[in-house]
Amino acid sequence: MSGVSHPPRLTSASVLRLKREGGLAHFPGLARPRRLDCSRFSEAQRAELQRLLELTVESCRGDAEPEGADWRRLQLSVEDDSGREIWQLRAIEEAVPMALLEWWRRAESE
């Protein structure tokens, strides 16, 4: 996870996708990507999401792939207003703030 890039600035046109995978078993229903459409959020909520993405990146910086097995991971991606993916990050859940996992929990799957 070294060399992770800074997340782009979220605008009202941004779409954030969250995909949770791995763990002790693979559950197709839980692994489906979930979508956060920033146009539906207030400026304060977008700022909050921005802060959480930055915290995640900071948390991942310099980390090597962890040893062990059955870790759960969160795959994050941001799309711009044309639907083009402009940023992606895959992090073990332990590097992800709880509040971002709450966003995942509340988002509907695609």
Add this chain to the structure above:
Amino acid sequence: MTCVAGPQTFLPPYLLERIAGSASPRLRESARRTLYEDTHFRARAAVSTLPPGSTVRGRPARYVHDAQQLRTLPGELVRAEGSADSGDPAVDEAYHGLGDTYRLFWEVFQRHSLDDRGMALVATVHYGENYENAFWDGRQMVFGDGDGELFNRFTIAVDVIAHELSHGVIAYEGALVYSHQSGALNESLADVFGSLAKQYRDRQRAAEADWLIGAGLFTDRVKGRALRSMAEPGNAYDDPLLGRDPQPGHMDDFVETQDDHGGVHINSGIPNRAYQLAAVALGGYAWESVGPIWYDTLIDSRLASDCEFVPFAELTLDNAVRRFGSSSRQAEAVREAWRGVGVLP
């Protein structure tokens, strides 16, 4: 397609801060924990130095910690080797599950803990809040309490505890790369020794075993029996929220995917079923019949870290021949089992 996150249902940190100062003790505590974790989550550190292991072969050195719903490791030590039951089901299940797994490896394979040198067995329970997973972090086992909606606590199934511990044994022996077919073999071996630990504890013959991994983990709300079925891969659960068990039981149905590290928990259904077919064909106790063949294969120096299904099957067959003879029923059962799942012609 739409996001339901909103101020009514979702609590971003600025609201959590308000709740943390609210009158409800339960909400206050929940909000405090979430805020604490988001501020301190990088303070999480795995066990940097393991506690003393066991110098007496045949005796484990167990340490069970309580993370107190935080995501920090290892947490507070709440039960060490030889101490009495704590009264906390998660703590005691972890302690006894470590013991059951140690006993399998020691009494059946004469292996003294994960490294065969008495390595301390360290577990943390009550990890995170409503955390629905268990994992091996390279040095210790970690168990969540489940969310209570889909999952019960992860210590409830001894085969799950043994599964996680077996990842430690695999790391010391085969070091199978955790990706694609070698990763599926890694997962399958963890299931094999997980199921063996349960059967050995309960003195079950192959015909009596349920061949389920993680029975009891799902709450009553889930339409499913367990995480996986070694006898019937693909039929462990079919639930509106979890989806349908994606495991194949035959190479014809092998799943090509980049998800799940290339399907490590998906395609493990194929070697799982081969092992189960051989065990049932031979009858009796699996730890006396096919279990030793799989263990011989795990510790075989010829087992490559990037091993795929075919060379692994051939290696089990070779170990069956070495242990029981080329015309033995054990060798024949192993050969037929791999043919049955389409790995060997």
